[in-house]
Amino acid sequence: QKEVEQNSGPLSVPEGAIASLNCTYSDRGSQSFFWYRQYSGKSPELIMSIYSNGDKEDGRFTAQLNKASQYVSLLIRDSQPSDSATYLCAGRGYYGGATNKLIFGTGTLLAVQP
Amino acid sequence: GAVVSQHPSWVICKSGTSVKIECRSLDFQATTMFWYRQFPKQSLMLMATSNEGSKATYEQGVEKDKFLINHASLTLSTLTVTSAHPEDSSFYICSACLFLSSYNEQFFGPGTRLTVL
Numbered sequence: 001q002k003e004v005e006q007n008s009g010p011l012s013v014p015e016g017a018i019a020s021l022n023c024t025y026s027d028r029g030s031q032s033f034f035w036y037r038q039y040s041g042k043s044p045e046l047i048m049s050i051y052s053n054g055d056k057e058d059g060r061f062t063a064q065l066n067k068a069s070q071y072v073s074l075l076i077r078d079s080q081p082s083d084s085a086t087y088l089c090a091g092r093g094y095y096g097g098a099t100n101k102l103i104f105g106t107g108t109l110l111a112v113q114p
Numbered sequence: 115g116a117v118v119s120q121h122p123s124w125v126i127c128k129s130g131t132s133v134k135i136e137c138r139s140l141d142f143q144a145t146t147m148f149w150y151r152q153f154p155k156q157s158l159m160l161m162a163t164s165n166e167g168s169k170a171t172y173e174q175g176v177e178k179d180k181f182l183i184n185h186a187s188l189t190l191s192t193l194t195v196t197s198a199h200p201e202d203s204s205f206y207i208c209s210a211c212l213f214l215s216s217y218n219e220q221f222f223g224p225g226t227r228l229t230v231l
Contacts, residue, residue, distance in 0.1 A: 046221060
């Protein structure tokens, strides 16, 4: 059973629109969540970290966490073609105790149309 | 800050040879590093957790004798693929853990693309 789930997409949005990426997780013990961006052929790049319920904003990016619903999201405002990539959601594993291992979703492919 | 490097960025080798990949944290000390493998159009697969000064912890199904990990210092971990075969061809990526906040964020190296002929 997958512990972090994402819609594989592709999610297609027009340039300038808001892209909304969603992720659910099954491990209630997970405390920290991360969004990574991965361009084709490249390694993942950390975009946002969040561990408190609510919103966290950084530039055009807003991460949202709802622990009661076990739901994490990433909003990208004013989407640009350069945002086209696969976005990976990850939760910090909790195996009877906090660990540093990340559990990754399979990623959502975002395509921003010019 | 939080820069992680890998060397080499790509390597082509003959079947049966061994390949060593280095992962370095350039501007911070990392007591914990991770090694991942990623096949085309698939997600990251964690292979092992590398802890400085101790044995690596391998994920289920990963052969520890084939994928040798050495974390000799706080800034360097190495992965050696022994007796590589074509099925080992993949994108190998390391990450290093930055223990500065509750997040303990992981930062990834640029990856090493291995092709075994």
